[in-house]
Amino acid sequence: MTTRGIRRKRCDVKIAVVGAPGVGKSALTVRFLTKRYIGEYDHNTENKYKHESLLDGEPVHFEILDTCPKDEHELPNANELLQWADGILLVYSITDRQSFNYIRKARTDLTTETPVFLVANKVDMVHLRQVSTDEGEILAKDLECRFTEVSAAEHVIQVAEIFYDLCKEILASKRKSKQSLLERMLGSSRPYNRGKSDSALQKD
Numbered sequence: 176m177t178t179r180g181i182r183r184k185r186c187d188v189k190i191a192v193v194g195a196p197g198v199g200k201s202a203l204t205v206r207f208l209t210k211r212y213i214g215e216y217d218h219n220t221e222n223k224y225k226h227e228s229l230l231d232g233e234p235v236h237f238e239i240l241d242t243c244p245k246d247e248h249e250l251p252n253a254n255e256l257l258q259w260a261d262g263i264l265l266v267y268s269i270t271d272r273q274s275f276n277y278i279r280k281a282r283t284d285l286t287t288e289t290p291v292f293l294v295a296n297k298v299d300m301v302h303l304r305q306v307s308t309d310e311g312e313i314l315a316k317d318l319e320c321r322f323t324e325v326s327a328a329e330h331v332i333q334v335a336e337i338f339y340d341l342c343k344e345i346l347a348s349k350r351k352s353k354q355s356l357l358e359r360m361l362g363s364s365r366p367y368n369r370g371k372s373d374s375a376l377q378k379d
């Protein structure tokens with residue numbers, strides 16, 4: 176049987192982009208959405224974008240929340256964020272030690288089952304580096320998440336891959352929770368079949 180003519184169900188994926196001011200959250204988001212790099216963005220508003228894409232031939236509807244802390248002391252509201260987001264992109268800049276510390280502080284509240292991807296941006300400015308690759312890798316290990324260094328200014332494919340990889344992880348995690356819910360429901364319906372062995376149930 177072929178799948179031609181069968182309409183595939185669209186997957187919805189919500190991603191929140193989190194990080195200190197000026198690390199390139201908007202630049203990364205806009206790079207993914209438009210493949211373009213625009214030097215300056217509105218720093219005063221939180222933006223939510225909607226985007227349709229195909230991932231391994233499957234239609235995906237992205238909602239991306241580009242968060243906007245007013246300064247490096249304003250940490251994200253973890254409860255609100257985790258209620259809304261299916262996955263979180265944690266961004267710091269390799270040229271800004273404070274932005275790395277911001278992620279270390281923010282992650283305490285964001286440690287959950289929610290898939291996370293740690294991104295070190297502005298790798299094109301390696302001459303101004305304040306955070307080493309090793310430090311990023313250690314933090315990612317601690318967070319049990321994927322990690323990459325990237326430049327929103329120079330990389331197109333690598334930036335898209337970050338969003339797609341996080342999306343894949345989100346979809347896998349959603350399938351896993353659906354599966355365990357199903358198993359729990361089937362498990363709880365077992366008493367109604369009392370008296371029949373498993374093999375007898377399979378034959379029915």
Ligand SMILES: Nc1nc2c(ncn2[C@@H]2O[C@H](COP(=O)(O)OP(=O)(O)OP(=O)(O)O)[C@@H](O)[C@H]2O)c(=O)[nH]1
Binds near residue numbers: 200
């Ligand atoms: N060299 C370089 N500059 C970048 C890169 N990404 C962003 N920038 C610049 O860094 C500045 C801040 O980028 P934004 O994308 O506005 O950062 P943001 O995290 O959204 O900032 P807020 O909205 O204030 O939270 C801008 O001047 C960008 O042009 C990058 O990869 N390389």
